Amino acid sequence: MDGVGLEAYLIVGAILFGCGFACLLVKRNAIAILMGVELLLNGANLNFLAFARFTSLGLDGQVIGLFVIVLAAAEAAVALAIALNFYNNHLSIDVDSAKELKD
Amino acid sequence: MAKPPIKGWTGLAPGIGVKGRLVSLSTVLAAQTLYDVFKELPVPFWGPLGSLGAFFAAAGLHAALLIALFGILPLFYIWLERKVSARIQDRLGPTRVGGRFGWLQTLADGIKLIQKEDLAPDVADRWLFGIAPFLAVAASFTALVAIPFADGWVAAQSNCGLFLVLAILSLEVIGIILAGYSSGSKWALFGAMREAAQMVSYEIPLALSALIPVVVVGSLDFADLVAAQQGPFWNWLFFRDPFTCLSFFIFFTAATASVKRAPFDLAEAESELVAGFHTEYSGLRWSFFFLAEYASMFTVSALAVLLYFGGWSTGLNLEPISVAGTGFTVEGYLLNLIGCVVFIVKACVLVTVQMWVRWTLPRLRIDQVMTTCLKYLVPIxxxxxxxxxxxxxxxxxxLNRTQLFPRSTVAAVIPNEVLTPEPKLNVITIDPRQLAPTPESEGPQ
Amino acid sequence: MTITQILFGVFAGLACVSAIAVVLVDNVVRMAFWLVMALGAMAGLFLLLHADFLAASQLLIYAGGTVVILIFGVMLTATGPFASLKSSAGQTVPGLSVSGLLIAMLVSTIAAVPWTGLGKAVGRSPASLDQGVMRQGDLAAAMADSDETREAVMAVTDNWQNRVEVGRSTAPLGLALMGLRPDRDLIAGNKPSTLSPGYLLPFEIISIHLLVVLVAAGYLARAKRPRATEEVHIVTAGSSVTPKEHRIDAATSESADG
Structure with missing residues (x-):
């Protein structure tokens, strides 16, 4: 269809997913990790929409994509509130400093 | 806007072969989009452009037209702001540059700004500092893409045009926040934080009040929104019922705040923050922020016109003239031209109101700004x-009808209201031109 | 080269480059900038996938809302100008290699699966999709009885599904959230015995969920409670009057006066 197939979109989605995953693993800043989660969700969302366009999934894919966007916004709000609370307690948003339960 | 491509014109070129020049002319005249025109129209010494060439030609022409508007309107508005402020303060304003009324004052300002040195503080994050004004300008320019200037005169027709414009407008704030953060200055940082808090809050009443005309008409598409308001001016949504009327004021207040105009210009409050987020900027980069601000003022005013004041509708019930013919008609084209001028004039009137408000009301405090939004505008x-x-x-x-005043209708435009006896909640307008297939759903229209 | 291919190349390239930049950049605000670029390019890809409404939602909610809030969070929690937390090589190298392997695995899987088997269930050629596309008023067209609109009646039944295909999916999307599926049930020649399920319940659940999140985020992010109660405690211990007692005093004195 128009010369761009399903695979191309899936590969872009996979790369975004991988980058988001890398953010989760590599970053120490809590807000940077949140950004990684956003990338991760976007990669997944692109898959939903690509399948909605190219297969018989149709509108259902778009509805699920909408739910993902809304839930991601909610997740960002709560996670940011947690990060702010964390900053209030530790004066840092380095996630490595959260080890009180371990010690 | 969809119009049957050939139907209206086959009658005019009878007996002439498909390859004939007249047929090609008729397809060009009946074309719905610039893309169709360029696909059919042979360029001298080149031949037909093909679909790819036609796409780029159409996209380039659309962009050039919008950039012209994007450049000229702020030039005019900055001059207008000087004049309006001067009149309100009992002064004359610019009188020297370019004749009695100082027409060329903005141009002189621009030349001055271009000559200025492009400074950046030592502690600034120079890369972000450099790129932030472009982000703001790009967002405020892109918002023009989905705004229709007349029936079918839109760069990108979208099924959810209103939502798209609001979404793109909300991106402008990112350029401003990045500018404030990357300046490495406390004033700029405070300005950016205020802007972030203000924008995120005011988007809620802005979207909620824009939703009211959408609920009344039943579509996010500007074409439908304006089609529902055509005819005499009391068909405009502003005059339709008390709630759309009131929601205009909420919309306009929230829009004024979202383009950070006084009395909501806390992000650049010079009495508290020197100049807010653009404290450290100079020269051309500084002027880009103002280009973006004035263009956004036009965009939100245009949105208000499209939602509440009939868009390009003149309010004189001229539309039946254009409905008569399908395809290209001279009357329809002239009406579009008049509609385009009417639309821009309406938007300019609202921009002038924004200026009037700015030079009349004192600036609010930041807590008053947030209170206005969260405690008053959102619940209302x-x-x-x-x-x-x-x-x-x-x-x-x-009253046994769904509208306070029965809508004066043109039978040719809205047959279903006449034909169906049961009352309908949403007025669905049928335009015969919309019944034809849209040939290119992706190309620019 | 078609237009779609060129636009796809531009948006996909921008999305991938920005996503990689998000991983490699250390400064959080620069990360946010690249995230905005990636999200904007994704919105462009959504438009190419004929999901206009999703693209606008993406721009409004993600790029205009979430990222602004994230940058706001960075400003609230910054310990110094342009602070960046550098990860040690011991974290970076395994992390990057694991995610690189993940990408390689996903891409090889995508390449290995024959996606053509997942073609459209309803047999319609792409050429027929552009036929009979209308905007608002399709159903009203069916009611009108002039000849021209009568012709469109047959197209109307198939229209709802076509709208999804060609990017006019806002109305079907809204109806699906209200529990109606005209794109499933209004197919020409197809008489379903039961109507397809919509998404009314998920929509309600997500509304409640958003409300809960709103309250929770507001509660979590407010100023610390323990310190405030401690202060009140100290004040009462120091035999001064708390606001509540003061009010009671005023009330009693008033009644005494009366």
Missing amino acids: SCVLLFAAALWPLMLLKV
Whole structure:
């Protein structure tokens, strides 16, 4: 269809997913990790929409994509509130400093 | 806007072969989009452009037209702001540059700004500092893409044009926040934080109040929104029922705040923050922020016109003229031209109101700004939305019709209202031109 | 080269480059900038996938809302100008290699699966999709009885599904959230015995969820509670009057006066 197939979109989605995953693993800043989660969700969302366009999934894919966007916004709000609370307690948003339960 | 491509014109070129020049002319005239025109029109010494060439030619022409508007309107508005402020303060304003009224004052300002040195503080994050003004300008320019200037005169027709414009407008704030953060200055940082808090809050009443006309008409598409308001000016949504009327004021207040105009210009409050987020900027980069601000003023005013004041509709009930013919008609084209001028003039009037408000009211404090939004505008717009949804039901019970004043209609435009006896909640307008297939859903229109 | 291919190349390239930049950049605000670029390019890809409404939602909610809030969070929690937390090589190298392997695995899987088997269930050629596309008023067209609109009636039944295909999916999307599926049930020649399920319940659940999140985020992010109660405690211990007692005093004195 128009010369761009399903695979191309899936590969872009996979790369975004991988980058988001890398953010989760590599970053120490809590807000940077949140950004990684956003990338991760976007990669997944692109898959939903690509399948909605190219297969018989149709509108259902778009509805699920909408739910993902809304839930991601909610997740960002709560996670940011947690990060702010964390900053209030530790004066840092380095996630490595959260080890009180371990010690 | 979809119009049957050939139907209206086959009658005019009878007996001439498909390859004939007249047929090609007729397809060009009947084309719905610039893309179709360029696909059919042979360029001298080149031949037909093909689909790819036609795409780029159409996209380039659309972009050039919008950039012209994007450049000229702020030039005019900055001159207008000087004049309006001067009149309100009992002064004359610019009188020297370019004749009696100082027409060329903005151009002189621009030349001055270009000559200035492009400074950046030592502690600034220079890369972000450099790129931030472009982000703001790009967002405020892109918002023009989905705004229709007349029937079918839109760069990108979208099924959810209103939502798209609001979404793109909300991106402008990112350029401003990045500018404030990357300046490495406390004033700029405070300005950016205020802007972030203000924008995120004011988007809620802005979207909620914009939703009220959408609920009344039943579409996010500007073409449908304006089609529902055509005819005499009391068809405009502003005059339709008390709730759309009130929601205009909420919308306009929130829009003024979202383009950070006084009395909501806390992000650049010079009495507290030197100049807010653009404290450290100079020269051309500084002027880009103002280009973006004035262009956004036009965009939100254009949105208000499209939502509440009939868009390009003249309010004189001229539309039946254009409905008569399908395809290209000279009357339809002239009406579009008049509509385009009417639309821009309406938007300019609202921009002037914004200036009037700016030079009349004192600036609010930041806590007052947030209180206005969260304690007043959001609840009021929620109540209005609820009431606007219930209003037709109430009228149906009391008056046995869904509108306060029966809508004066043109039978050719709205056959279903005449034909169907049962009252409808949403006025669905049928335009015969819309019944034809849209040939290119992806190309620019 | 078609237009779609060129636009796809531009948006996909921008999305991938920005996503990689998000991983490699250390400064959080620069990360946010690249995230905005990636999200904007994704919105462009959504438009190419004929999901206009999703693209606008993406721009409004993600790029205009979430990222602004994230940058706001960075500003609230910054310990110094342009602070960046550098990860040690011991974290970076395994992390990057694991995610690189993940990408390689996903891409090889995508390449290995024959996606053509997942073609459209309803047999319609792409050429027929552009036929009979209308905007608002399709159903009203069916009611009109002039000849021209009568012709469109047959197209109307198939229209709802076509709208999804060609990017006019806002109305079907809204109806699906209200529990109606005209794109499933209004197919020409197809008489379903039961109507397809919509998404009314998920929509309600997500509304409640958003409300809960709103309250929770507001509660979590407010100023610390323990310190405030401690202060009140100290004040009462120091035999001064708390606001509540003061009010009671005023009330009693008033009644005494009366």
